[in-house]
Each structure stands twice: as structure tokens, then as C-alpha cells.
Amino acid sequence: MVAELTAPRLDVDGLLADPSIRIVVCCGAGGVGKTTTAAALGLRAAEVHGRRTVVLTIDPARRLAQSMGLTELDNTPRQVKGIDVERAGGELHAMMLDMKRTFDEVVEQHTTPKRAAEIFANPFYQAMSSTFAGTQEYMAMEKLGQLRAGEEWDLIVVDTPPSRSALDFLDAPARLSRFLDGRMLRLLLAPARTGGRSVFSLVTASFGLFSKTVQKVLGAQLLTDLSGFVAALDSMFGGFRQRADQTYRILQDPQTAFLLVAAPERDAIREAAYFAERLVAERMPLAGLVLNRMHHTELAGLSAAESEAAAARLDETGDNQVTADVLRIHASLLRQAEREAGVAAGFTGAFPAVPTTSVTAQPADVHDVDGLRTIGALLA
Amino acid sequence: MPVRLTRARNVGCMGEHRNWPERLHVVTGKGGTGKSTVAAALALGLAAGGRRTLLVEVEGRQGIAQLFGLEPLPYAERRVAQTTGGGEVRALAVDPEEALLEYLDMFYKLGAAGRALRKVGAIDFATTIAPGLRDVLLTGKVKEATTRSRDGNRFYDAVVLDAPPTGRVGRFLNVTEETARLVKVGPIKTQSEGVASLLRSPMTAVHVVTLLEEMPVQETLDAIAELSALHIPVGRVVVNGARPPLLADGRVTKAEIKRGLTAAGLPAATATVSRLATEAQAHLTRRELEESLRLELAELGRPMVELPLLPAGVDRAALGELAALLMRA
Numbered sequence: 267m268v269a270e271l272t273a274p275r276l277d278v279d280g281l282l283a284d285p286s287i288r289i290v291v292c293c294g295a296g297g298v299g300k301t302t303t304a305a306a307l308g309l310r311a312a313e314v315h316g317r318r319t320v321v322l323t324i325d326p327a328r329r330l331a332q333s334m335g336l337t338e339l340d341n342t343p344r345q346v347k348g349i350d351v352e353r354a355g356g357e358l359h360a361m362m363l364d365m366k367r368t369f370d371e372v373v374e375q376h377t378t379p380k381r382a383a384e385i386f387a388n389p390f391y392q393a394m395s396s397t398f399a400g401t402q403e404y405m406a407m408e409k410l411g412q413l414r415a416g417e418e419w420d421l422i423v424v425d426t427p428p429s430r431s432a433l434d435f436l437d438a439p440a441r442l443s444r445f446l447d448g449r450m451l452r453l454l455l456a457p458a459r460t461g462g463r464s465v466f467s468l469v470t471a472s473f474g475l476f477s478k479t480v481q482k483v484l485g486a487q488l489l490t491d492l493s494g495f496v497a498a499l500d501s502m503f504g505g506f507r508q509r510a511d512q513t514y515r516i517l518q519d520p521q522t523a524f525l526l527v528a529a530p531e532r533d534a535i536r537e538a539a540y541f542a543e544r545l546v547a548e549r550m551p552l553a554g555l556v557l558n559r560m561h562h563t564e565l566a567g568l569s570a571a572e573s574e575a576a577a578a579r580l581d582e583t584g585d586n587q588v589t590a591d592v593l594r595i596h597a598s599l600l601r602q603a604e605r606e607a608g609v610a611a612g613f614t615g616a617f618p619a620v621p622t623t624s625v626t627a628q629p630a631d632v633h634d635v636d637g638l639r640t641i642g643a644l645l646a
Numbered sequence: 647m648p649v650r651l652t653r654a655r656n657v658g659c660m661g662e663h664r665n666w667p668e669r670l671h672v673v674t675g676k677g678g679t680g681k682s683t684v685a686a687a688l689a690l691g692l693a694a695g696g697r698r699t700l701l702v703e704v705e706g707r708q709g710i711a712q713l714f715g716l717e718p719l720p721y722a723e724r725r726v727a728q729t730t731g732g733g734e735v736r737a738l739a740v741d742p743e744e745a746l747l748e749y750l751d752m753f754y755k756l757g758a759a760g761r762a763l764r765k766v767g768a769i770d771f772a773t774t775i776a777p778g779l780r781d782v783l784l785t786g787k788v789k790e791a792t793t794r795s796r797d798g799n800r801f802y803d804a805v806v807l808d809a810p811p812t813g814r815v816g817r818f819l820n821v822t823e824e825t826a827r828l829v830k831v832g833p834i835k836t837q838s839e840g841v842a843s844l845l846r847s848p849m850t851a852v853h854v855v856t857l858l859e860e861m862p863v864q865e866t867l868d869a870i871a872e873l874s875a876l877h878i879p880v881g882r883v884v885v886n887g888a889r890p891p892l893l894a895d896g897r898v899t900k901a902e903i904k905r906g907l908t909a910a911g912l913p914a915a916t917a918t919v920s921r922l923a924t925e926a927q928a929h930l931t932r933r934e935l936e937e938s939l940r941l942e943l944a945e946l947g948r949p950m951v952e953l954p955l956l957p958a959g960v961d962r963a964a965l966g967e968l969a970a971l972l973m974r975a
């Protein structure tokens with residue numbers, strides 16, 4: 267199926283069977299089948315390679331989640347039923363990330379119960395823990411760090427959040443810690459640290475203008491809430507940073523394998539290429555590219571042009587309309603396969619050394635364990 | 647709801663379009679459904695016959711520039727296409743930082759102080775700490791363009807917003823709620839209320855783009871339920887990438903294929919016939935699923951538009967074709 271691609275073939279089974287690989291991160295643009303790929307890899311690791319596997323999903327499609335026995339965002343790995351645990355002795359567990367709860371847990375671990383209660387009550391914390399751009403990515407990393415530290419799993423498969431850009435996953439922790447460490451926050455914190463009355467009492471004159479503007483635009487209550495929030499978070503800076511750095515180092519370690527997931531569409535391939543560049547730049551281990559939803563035909567001998575010309579001849583006679591339609595279906599399949607191979611070549615041309623595997627488009631969506639098993643076999 | 651201004655029928659202002667009467671068209675859809683393409687085609691269609699439209703993107707993707715084959719757009723309203731009768735599409739890529747500075751400048755005459763704010767990271771801070779604030783700035787800019795007038799005439803006949811995808815669009819458009827959690831008084835609150843009332847008025851319609859695939863359709867249903875609950879008017883459901891209805895009878899036999907191939911003068915080896923039959927069967931399976939998804943969408947009772955799959959990809963000419971199809975619908 268990858269005959270038309272020049273890239274080396276990605277050895278998925280080799281990867282899943284390798285006991286030194288402990289984390290597989292599936293990343294790519296939204297809507298390319300990341301979750302399905304992650305679930306299929308997890309299932310295969312458990313059923314075929316006997317590994318005790320957990321799949322961390324972020325925002326799975328409802329029916330896919332149900333097929334794995336996940337009904338709520340509860341941060342708890344649940345064993346997936348209906349898989350063959352006898353054959354190789356592996357297990358598959360799956361969990362959905364609860365972003366807010368994970369954030370709450372981080373706060374609880376890093377501060378006193380009294381402080382935690384204050385933080386939870388702050389409207390900024392509430393906004394940030396549920397909507398801050400990057401919180402989901404950061405918490406996915408945090409959860410991954412926790413799962414890895416527990417040493418409970420042979421293999422952790424991570425489905426990254428459906429970000430606007432695949433790169434957000436790598437940037438979010440840095441952004442959050444930059445944010446928490448930023449100059450702005452320091453300025454806001456200055457009075458809280460010294461016990462000053464006014465939020466901006468100790469800062470420079472040029473900042474005075476800003477504070478006046480902010481007060482006018484946003485109101486004083488907001489500043490009070492904000493300063494309370496950052497003062498509370500201040501006590502946790504060190505911990506936050508350290509954990510983000512730790513997880514980042516795990517991702518650079520050879521125990522981790524990054525798989526880029528893409529569909530043969532221009533945007534998705536472009537995202538995959540950006541991501542590949544970043545992984546190389548960050549010295550993170552890029553294992554390969556998974557091309558989902560590829561079309562192909564077993565009937566290479568009958569070209570699209572021939573099929574269309576024949577369909578037109580049949581149209582003229584008015585008989586054999588069924589065959590005319592069948593020929594058009596074949597022609598459009600050929601053209602689609604050709605187009606997809608062209609789009610995919612945009613990646614393989616830029617990264618010829620990245621191993622690649624492709625998965626044939628399924629006529630219907632995958633939402634049961636059998637479907638995942640099929641995808642797993644196609645991947646390998 | 648603001649009353650529409652009466653105006654002379656001249657310079658780029660022709661009043662509402664017969665089939666698309668709203669002034670602000672918000673286009674959403676799951677990622678990968680082609681919502682940006684549909685937004686661009688809609689802006690193009692609505693600009694036909696001497697009208698002027700504005701196509702806005704808010705996610706920093708520079709998707710408009712790519713669609714029209716242009717260099718990345720600055721934060722300024724630039725003409726990206728001309729249409730019949732002297733019409734034009736302008737485009738704007740809204741940047742939250744620029745929007746905040748512009749906003750502060752408008753109300754507070756900040757000048758150089760605004761640039762100083764950026765230096766200390768204040769803008770980054772303000773737009774990061776509370777995405778609700780950022781969204782108010784983005785939608786605020788859209789509102790300003792939608793309601794802008796010049797010499798008593800509205801400046802744009804229509805504004806088309808290439809909005810965030812279905813999963814985030816409810817939160818994005820529900821600006822008051824998000825902002826009210828943080829801001830109790832002041833101009834930001836006033837601004838967010840202005841945006842909220844425009845978005846809930848008959849001047850606005852949110853169109854949802856989908857493919858006939860399970861996930862996009864599910865997200866379409868979810869988004870429409872969410873928007874309805876927020877009292878934000880839902881416009882059309884745009885089914886993108888629709889395939890021509892081949893094998894309408896829904897069945898095919900190998901004998902028929904063999905006979906047809908022979909009649910067309912093609913070799914009809916058994917292997918060829920059976921592979922064609924397999925492909926046809928996969929097509930039928932796919933189509934059956936598409937049909938049931940189409941029914942699910944139809945049950946919403948919303949006006950539906952279908953746009954064809956463009957096998958060769960989208961260029962300026964293809965955008966024009968899609969625009970024409972949209973305007974007829």
C-alpha cells in the first residue's frame with residue numbers, strides 16, 4: 267500500500283514490541299484520526315505484543331470512547347473489555363483526560379489545603395483551569411508525567427489534544443511557565459509580596475499609566491482577583507516549572523516515540539511537516555509518519571482516462587448505465603489515490619528518511635474494538 | 647435590535663442579498679470540512695453585482711491568503727478579489743494584540759504608551775490570561791466592521807467571519823458569559839454586551855459546514871444545539887464535498903459489469919470484473935452511510951446547501967463556482 271511512497275516503511279510491530287519504548291505520542295492536526303490511531307496502537311500492543319498498555323485520550327469521539335468502555339471524563343484508567351488477553355498476556359486500559367481535575371490535583375500537591383481552597387474559589391483560576399489556551403496541552407503532559415512516574419505501565423500511548431496547531435502540544439508547557447514567570451506577573455505580584463495596599467503601589471511610573479488603564483478598562487475588582495490569583499500561584503512556581511521540565515525531558519528520551527498522524531490533505535501534511543521540523547530541532551525521537559485514510563485501487567491496469575472514456579461511450583448507447591457508473595467510481599478512486607499520493611509526497615520529499623505507514627480509508631467510521639483491530643493490522 | 651439605516655443605493659451598498667439577507671455570516675464547521683473555503687466562497691458570492699464584503703479570519707492561520715494565493719495578510723482590510731459590477735471582497739486577519747491596542751487607542755488615546763504596554767508583555771498577558779477577553783476583542787472588531795457606516799451608508803454589504811471550529815464556536819460567540827465571569831464593569835463589559843446583542847439579532851446567522859462523515863455531522867448537531875441554547879441564530883447547514891449520485895439503484899452485479907465492459911470494448915477478465923465490483927460495493931457502503939447522515943441533518947429542519955467535491959482542489963475559479971452555487975441556494 268506504500269508502494270508509491272519512497273519513504274522507508276514504518277515498522278509498527280517492531281516499535282510496539284520493543285520493551286525499551288515506554289511512551290508513544292500520537293500528534294498531528296485535528297481531524298486526522300489521531301485518537302483512533304492511538305487506540306488501535308494500544309490495542310495491538312496489548313493483544314499482539316502482550317504489553318500492559320494504557321491509552322490516554324483527550325477528546326475522543328463519543329462512540330469510540332464508548333467502544334472502549336469510557337463513559338466519563340474521570341481521569342481513571344479503565345480496563346477495556348472485549349479484547350484478547352489470553353493470546354499474548356497484555357492488557358489494555360484507557361482513560362479520558364479531565365483537564366480541570368488534573369489542574370486541581372496539581373494545585374493540591376503544591377500548596378496547603380487552605381491556599382488551595384483560596385485558589386479554587388478565585389474566578390481567574392476557574393477561567394484558567396477550564397479555558398486558558400494551552401491548559402489542556404499542559405495537563406495532558408502533566409498526566410503523562412504522572413502515568414510514567416507510576417511505573418505501572420509497560421507502554422503509554424498518548425493522543426494529543428485537538429489543538430489549533432499540532433505544535434501547541436510542545437509549546438504549551440513552556441508558554442504556561444513563561445506566563446507564570448513573566449515580567450507582568452512579577453509586576454502584579456510586587457505589592458502582594460510586600461503586603462502593599464494598592465496592587466501597583468511599588469511599580470514604576472510608566473507602569474502607573476498601565477495600571478490606570480487596566481483599572482479603567484477592567485475594573486478594580488478584576489485586579490484584586492487577579493493579584494490574589496497570581497499571589498497564590500506564586501507559591502507553586504517552582505513545582506510547576508520543575509514538573510514541566512521533567513516531562514519535557516522524558517519526551518526527549520529514547521524511551522519515547524513520536525508518531526506523526528496525518529490524513530492526505532494539504533493542511534494536515536503541512537502540520538505534520540512543521541511538527542517533524544520541531545521534533546528534530548528539539549531533539550525529540552520521531553519514529554515515523556502514519557498516513558490515515560489513504561485510497562488505493564487493486565486494479566491498476568485500467569486508467570482513469572480509459573474508464574471515463576468508456577463510461578462516456580456507454581452513456582451514448584444508453585445501455586449498461588450501471589457499468590458506466592462503476593467505471594466512474596473506479597476513475598474517481600484512481601484520481602483520488604493519485605492526488606493523495608501527490609499530497610503525501612510533499613512530506614516524504616521533505617523528510618525522506620522518516621519511516622511511513624499508510625492506512626486505507628475505511629468505508630465506515632471505526633467505533634468498536636473489531637474496527638480498531640482492523641486499523642491496527644493495517645498499521646502494522 | 648438596531649434599526650437598519652435607510653440609504654441611497656450607490657457606492658458599493660446594495661442592501662441585503664435575497665437569499666442571504668443577514669449582514670454578519672459566521673461560518674463554522676469541524677476542522678477539515680472546508681469551512682474556510684465556504685466562508686471565502688460566501689464572501690465572493692455576496693460581493694457579486696457591485697457589492698462590497700469583508701472576509702474575516704481570527705485564528706491566525708492565514709487561510710484567506712492561501713485560498714486567494716496571496717502573501718500573508720497584515721492587520722488591515724485589503725482587497726483580495728474583485729467581482730462583477732465593480733464588487734469587491736476585502737479581507738482582514740484579526741490579530742488579538744493589534745485589536746487590543748486599537749481598542750485601547752480608540753478609547754484612551756494611548757499612543758506611544760500602547761507600544762510600551764506591549765514591551766512589558768501586557769498585551770500578551772491580557773490576551774492570554776483570559777481567552778474570553780481575547781474573544782471579545784476579536785468579535786468586537788467584527789462587530790465594528792459589520793456596523794460601520796460611511797456617509798450614512800453601511801460600509802460593507804455583508805461581513806463573513808471564518809470562525810473557530812464547531813468545538814469552540816459556542817464559547818467564542820458566547821462572549822458575554824465568558825467575560826462576565828471576570829469583568830463586572832467598564833468598557834470591556836459594554837463592548838461584550840454590544841457584541842452579544844448583535845450576535846443574537848436577526849442580522850446574524852451562523853452557518854455550519856460539514857462533510858457527510860460521522861464526526862463532522864455529530865459535531866454539527868452538537869454545535870447547532872449549543873448555539874440554539876445560547877439564542878444565537880443558526881443559518882444554513884452546508885454539506886461540503888458531496889459526491890455525484892452514482893449507482894442510484896444501490897445495487898450492482900458482476901454479470902452487469904462484465905456485459906458493460908464488453909459493450910464498451912474493454913477487456914472483461916474475471917479479476918477486473920471482481921475488483922470493479924469490490925470498488926462499487928465500497929462506494930455503495932459509503933453512500934448508504936452518507937444517506938443516513940444526510941437524513942440526520944435534514945431532521946434538524948434547517949435549510950441545507952450541498953457543495954460538490956472539487957477533485958482538483960480549490961483555486962480562484964473553483965471558489966467562483968462554489969460562490970455561484972451558494973448564491974442560488
